[in-house]
Amino acid sequence: MSAITVGRPVASRRPIYGWALHDGFVVARRNLIQTLRVPELIFFSLVQPVIFVLLFAYVFGGAIPIPGDGASSADAANAYRQYLMPGIFGQTVAFAAAASTVGLAEDMSRGIIDRFRALPMSPSAVLLGRTFADAVRQILVLTVLSITGLLVGWRINNGIVSAILAYALLLFFAYTVAWVGAWIGLSVPNPETANTAGLVWLFPLTFLSNAFVPISSMPDWLQPIAAYNPISTLVLATRELFGNPTGIQPNYWSLDHAALYTIISCAVLIAIFAPLAVRKYRNATAR
Amino acid sequence: MSDQPAVRAEGISRTFGEVKALDGMDLVVQKGQVVGLLGPNGAGKTTMVRILSTLLKPTAGHAEVAGFDVVKQANQVRRTIGLTGQYAAVDEYLTGRENLRMFGALFHLTPAYVKARSTELLASFDLEDAADRPARTYSGGMRRRLDLAASLIARPEILFLDEPTTGLDPRSRLGMWQVINDLVAEGTTVLLTTQYLEEADQLAQDIVVIDHGHVIAHGTAEQLKDQIGGDRIEVTVHDSAVAERAALALGSVVSGQPIIEDNKISAPVSGGSKVLVGAIRALDLEQIEITDIMLRRPTLDDVFMSLTGHLAEDETQRPKPTRRRGARRR
Numbered sequence: 001m002s003a004i005t006v007g008r009p010v011a012s013r014r015p016i017y018g019w020a021l022h023d024g025f026v027v028a029r030r031n032l033i034q035t036l037r038v039p040e041l042i043f044f045s046l047v048q049p050v051i052f053v054l055l056f057a058y059v060f061g062g063a064i065p066i067p068g069d070g071a072s073s074a075d076a077a078n079a080y081r082q083y084l085m086p087g088i089f090g091q092t093v094a095f096a097a098a099a100s101t102v103g104l105a106e107d108m109s110r111g112i113i114d115r116f117r118a119l120p121m122s123p124s125a126v127l128l129g130r131t132f133a134d135a136v137r138q139i140l141v142l143t144v145l146s147i148t149g150l151l152v153g154w155r156i157n158n159g160i161v162s163a164i165l166a167y168a169l170l171l172f173f174a175y176t177v178a179w180v181g182a183w184i185g186l187s188v189p190n191p192e193t194a195n196t197a198g199l200v201w202l203f204p205l206t207f208l209s210n211a212f213v214p215i216s217s218m219p220d221w222l223q224p225i226a227a228y229n230p231i232s233t234l235v236l237a238t239r240e241l242f243g244n245p246t247g248i249q250p251n252y253w254s255l256d257h258a259a260l261y262t263i264i265s266c267a268v269l270i271a272i273f274a275p276l277a278v279r280k281y282r283n284a285t286a287r
Numbered sequence: 288m289s290d291q292p293a294v295r296a297e298g299i300s301r302t303f304g305e306v307k308a309l310d311g312m313d314l315v316v317q318k319g320q321v322v323g324l325l326g327p328n329g330a331g332k333t334t335m336v337r338i339l340s341t342l343l344k345p346t347a348g349h350a351e352v353a354g355f356d357v358v359k360q361a362n363q364v365r366r367t368i369g370l371t372g373q374y375a376a377v378d379e380y381l382t383g384r385e386n387l388r389m390f391g392a393l394f395h396l397t398p399a400y401v402k403a404r405s406t407e408l409l410a411s412f413d414l415e416d417a418a419d420r421p422a423r424t425y426s427g428g429m430r431r432r433l434d435l436a437a438s439l440i441a442r443p444e445i446l447f448l449d450e451p452t453t454g455l456d457p458r459s460r461l462g463m464w465q466v467i468n469d470l471v472a473e474g475t476t477v478l479l480t481t482q483y484l485e486e487a488d489q490l491a492q493d494i495v496v497i498d499h500g501h502v503i504a505h506g507t508a509e510q511l512k513d514q515i516g517g518d519r520i521e522v523t524v525h526d527s528a529v530a531e532r533a534a535l536a537l538g539s540v541v542s543g544q545p546i547i548e549d550n551k552i553s554a555p556v557s558g559g560s561k562v563l564v565g566a567i568r569a570l571d572l573e574q575i576e577i578t579d580i581m582l583r584r585p586t587l588d589d590v591f592m593s594l595t596g597h598l599a600e601d602e603t604q605r606p607k608p609t610r611r612r613g614a615r616r617r
Contacts (some may be wrong), residue, residue, distance in 0.1 A: 010399070030385075034378070110376075111372055111373075111375060113376075118340045119365055121395075
């Protein structure tokens, strides 16, 4: 070994935002570098939503009527595309949870988690970093989706401020479900199980919503479930903010206050799943 | 904390369900010392290291590292230790340099220090050329070196090395030994686990032999060898079928229970070279053909065998269960 040239370790001063966030950013940076080094990952995370846009826009488009917008039959397909895009946005950010599940399960199966746990770092940093990076990745996904949407005829009709609020709401939701996904990722025994467990709850959750069909078209007993599904309110709020058709809403508090209900749901979900995930992480040993 | 030992563990037990991985384990490592924790797979070595490095809580007992309680003061312990486990715990997609920077940042060290220290470590561990390549392109030996470098970023007082050379080829193993010896020369306290007797002999001043979760012997390599007596005679016969008979024939000249392995018989003796003549006579009388006969100092293999009645290296993972030396796993 060469002669020692570097002196004793010098401790950083505690940043004003605290060590948990500092460590979370360090881990998030690592996760984002990983993403950049595996472009296939980004590619395939984009393919599915883009295919959904094309399928729904051209295959189902004319078959699903949006009541209450008085569009002529010739405009029906175009109206559906306007209606569809926020639905795809909502579905896509919800499915981001699966990436957190798989990513975390893979981390836990590797030796690196032992090193993290033997460092004097914040115990929540690995989870903060994972959820944050997974939400940041959605910025790219939403950008590509928006461009695809614009190409098939979707439009932003309410101005830039509302549009930014819509995207912010989508990203907040992405961050929320990332915590749920992280908790699942810590609960499964191995990365193979994570692949299934990460997705299985998302299909009913996204399809039991107004993402693709209006709630008013559902059977009566299903309507309250769909109405109080946060994905419905997220999609509805996004439609309103983008100035896209919303269809006629049945009378539910959640649908009358879509944005507020979405924010409250996200806050509640994070308040439940973040502590659960952190506790699971602390007790977990590398498998 | 100047005079207290670097590691002090008393009565550490740890159960996993029904399995008792550690059963009243005691351990003291003095500052600047290298202690080798020697035992077969499943003896509890890794569990002990995981408890001392705060990854696992003991079910009973008490342990202090650098004077801090591993359960109640886990974060202070983490600030003073470095840990290199059995698997290279680095990020595959990050480069060597990015890995070191990340761990340095998570140690809450200044970016300037981390930058300088990373460069220094990469140079020391012969990773300069690969520093800016993702770690997944590294060879096994390079990954281990990066892993060790990562645990040294904050200049830990105490370093835990859990089977640092398991799975490495002989050349990488020698390189690793060199690196560890250099660290020790700088004054780092090292607790290493190994199932290679040769490795414990090479690196550690003090060897703690464990089996079934507790200490069964403790001392320097020389002391342990003395403990099982003086020289040993080793006879190789041409056919393992006659080994049993040869052992019986040797019974009158040796001073302890002969151990048979394949076509080799070894046993403790007293009386130096005279014994050789007696042994040859005894074997000749039984008309047993021998291919080799020698007197030698006991190895740690013998120590382990005489202490536990079984071999140190794990039987299930070795290519041939009957060969002892020269057989390397993987």
